[in-house]
Amino acid sequence: MATPSAHASPRTRWASLLAAPLVVGMVGSGLIVPPAAGAQETPARVTPAQETPEQEAPAQGTPAQGSPAQGTPAQTGPGQEDPARSTTENRVDSPSLRVPTTLPTGVRLDKVEWKAANRVALWVQSPAMEQAIQVQLMLPAQWNAEPERTYPSLLLLDGLRARNDASGWTLETKISQFFDAKNAIIVLPVGGESSFYTDWVADANGSAYQWETFLMEELPPLLARDWRVNDKHGVAGLSMGGTAAMMLSQRYPEHFQFAASYSGFLDTTSFGMPEAIKVAMQDAGGYQAERMWGPLGSARWQEQDPKLHADKLRDQSIYVSAGSGNTGPWDQPSGLPDIPTNFPGYGLELLSRMTTQTFVNKARGAGVEVTANFRPSGTHTWPYWQFEMMQAWPQYAGAVGIENVEAPCAAEGEIARVAERQPGLGPCLTGEYDVKGGKATDFRFGRVFWSQQTGAHSVLGAIGAAYQAEGGPDGPLGLPTSGETTTPDGRGRFTQFQNGVIYWSPTTGAHAIRGAIRSMWQERGAERGDLGYPTTDEITNPNKPGVVQGFQGGTVYWSSDTGPRVVEGAILSTYREAGAENSELGYPTTDEISLTTRGGAFSRFQGGAIYWSLRTGAHAVPRGPVFDAWGTVDYERGRLGYPTSELRNTRDGQVMEFEGGRITVTGGRAEIS
Secondary structure (H helix, E strand, O other), X not given: OOOOOOOOOHHHOHHHHHHHHHHHHHHHOOOOOOOOHHHOOOOOOOOHHXXXXXXXXXXXXXXOOOOOOOOOOOOOOOOOOOOOOOOOOOOOOOOOOOOOOOOOOOOEEEEEEEEEOOEEEEEEEXXXXXXXXXXXXXXXXXXXXXXXXXXXXXXXXXOOOOOOOOOHHHHHOOHHHHHOOOOOEEEEEOOOOOOOOOEOOOOEOOEOOEHHHXXXXXXXXXXXHHOOEEEEEEEEEEOHHHHHHHHHHHHOOOOOOEEEEEOOXXXXXXXXXXXXXXHHHHHOOOOOOHHHHOOOOOHHHHHOOHHHHHHHHOOOEEEEEEOOOOOOOOOOEOOOOOOEOOHHHHHHHHHHHHHHHHHHHHHHHOOOOEEEEEOOOOOOOHHHHHHHHHHHHXXXXXXXXXXXXXXXXXXXXXXXXXXXXXXXXXXXXXXXXEEOOEEEEEEOOEEEEEEOOOEEEEEEHHHHHHHHHOOHHHOOOOOEOOOOEEOOOOOOEEEEEOOEEEEEEOOOEEEEEOHHHHHHHHHOOHHHOOOOOEOOOOEEOOOOOOEEXXXXXXXXXEEOOOEEXXXXXXXXXXXXXXXXXXXXXXXXXXXXXXXXXXXXXXXXXXXXXXXXXXXXXXXXXXXXXXXXXXXXXXXXXXOOOOEOOOOEEOOOEEEEEEOOEEEEEEOOEEEEO
16 A cells, blocks of 8 residues: 555565465455466557556566456456355445536635646645645647647546655656657646545544545536546546545546556455555554544445445446566566565555455456456556556547547658757657747647747747746747757756746746846846846736736836836845735835945835834835924934834824834824934
């Protein structure tokens, strides 16, 4: 159930120690039997396009009978349940649920962050989870070329040690290079350590774990409305995610056309399995299994057990796989016969194989067609899961009705000449297609745009992601007018566009600069000036007309009345605490101005000023009676000096403290004391 690397730490060795006696006990009890060598089912030998990038595919066995798509039923052994027996006896039923078509109240998209031109991170506010959940999408090859087209989705679930920053599928595999030419939307939820992507009966270490509600009720309507997902869906996962994939496909049988488990644990209530899950969850984050489904083995546990509800999968295309635990092509041999150095991965894969076999027997006994691949070797590790995902792709494509053929493409004209000069673009993914003002072709690692006015130029990497976030050719930047260029300071890179520029550095990321802010920034020396590189995109204020953009050396605020102005340092902190441009201060009307009195400084704003000195700090003085009274004694140069507090409202009026006294306002009249 854990997802160890090929060289797992001693901390995870509990897994193999636990798995071995569990397997022995399960076999001895007659609940399951190991799959016989003759019953191993493998697909036809893969083509080079299907193999794991830069690695050889695992050795292929020979199917015993039947085609790879159908698999071969395992032999019935002594003590094994007869596959023909009814699978509905003595079980707690699992409900058949439906995904809503309208967005539930409170679900909203809080943030969008482009990771690449074809990968985007969404933060979706979930009422059920009581927070915003990150979900990443891998977008199809034709996403930009055919903007009106909708696509099937594949929900791809992580393992027990799922991280909160990214899916293990993007961290540990090269699936982005596999999916970039496919026409499906890959949905990657981020987070969910030890969750089994289910709704918990209690909190999970203080967090609301209602993953099923989020994934099946809150997320799908948003993806259908805003991200061009159609009504065809699949779900797949590894280890814990494989268990969850089968659970969700059983509970939402009308939603999914395809479900796959790679090294999943598809029997969660037989001898020893609740205890195994309990130990695994405790090790992976300190979670309590009883807070997930209640007492071990209870009715709630049975409701979630994939083997007990396999009959609900009759109308879906099912793919399952597991290795044997023996040393495979991505393992290091230990010196013992067939035993790898990844001992935890050995034990866990053996346990996965046994529980997957139990599930397959139940499913086939209920009339479900299952493609089952029990490999002659392989441990509980990422390279095998990447391989199985690639093997399952043709079956998924057939189930959701898309062609498993990558459309031929070739660059043309000036775009082709750019591609020849830049082999790092990789192979083309689309033919040439129309964009606003010109043409474009998508490549594996970038896009090339052409127009009669601008010529042909590539947009790559993080700059390409920022360009996509700005709307690409349809956005305010227009088409590129240069390729990617190294900055004069040697630390960053930039690409110029018709109406702006995108700058990137390792510490700030990629951000567009345009309009009056760009002109002012360039006048101040661009990235070599006091502002440095941009640290944010240009952000439009929804409450008051204007924009704001962050830089290393300060923040630029712009409005049509004030133009671009820089606010920095302690004055910026005070301005933000006051509410920035949405406060009574409004937008800045000057940059920071140095003062001769004790080396202070101030910035003017539409509704007042902020003054700073080393001794007093920064304080805002709004326009009004206090500001006017201070002016009668020559501001900071007079006897009152700099302000030492913020303006406070009192029962009778207002009061503000200064170095040399105070100003009190009563009944609209100001007094200096």
